[in-house]
Amino acid sequence: MKFSSRPDDQFVVVGTVRDLILNPRSLTGGSIHVYLLVNGERLELLHKTPVDDLPGAIAAFKGKLLAGIGRYLRVYDLGKKKLLRKCENKVGLYAN
Numbered sequence: 001m002k003f004s005s006r007p008d009d010q011f012v013v014v015g016t017v018r019d020l021i022l023n024p025r026s027l028t029g030g031s032i033h034v035y036l037l038v039n040g041e042r043l044e045l046l047h048k049t050p051v052d053d054l055p056g057a058i059a060a061f062k063g064k065l066l067a068g069i070g071r072y073l074r075v076y077d078l079g080k081k082k083l084l085r086k087c088e089n090k091v092g093l094y095a096n
Helices: none
Strands: 011-019 029-038 042-049 056-059 064-067 072-078 083-090
Touching: 011 042, 011 083, 029 056, 042 083, 064 083
Parallel strands: none
Antiparallel strands: 011 029, 029 042, 056 064, 064 072, 072 083
16 A cells, blocks of 8 residues: 555555454454565565554555454554554444
8 A cells, every 4th residue: 555645655554463262252452564565575564553453454545544443443644653543433333
């Protein structure tokens, strides 16, 4: 993906989780890793940003990062030491 703050660079973003148990759901912690793609052939770790729940979905969105973290949909921007949370919206579960 590309961040609007660094339009000339390409990044690879990966969500990770530690000690995930699906049923009953529990985990030790999660994080989002941001790698810089150097010359299209090498990855360089920029930083790891801890998150408080499972990072389920990650996508580029208008020059920022859109991530589903547990029940939250969050928008992040690239910072110097970690991803910066710009906004979030709690997504509820709807019963029929």
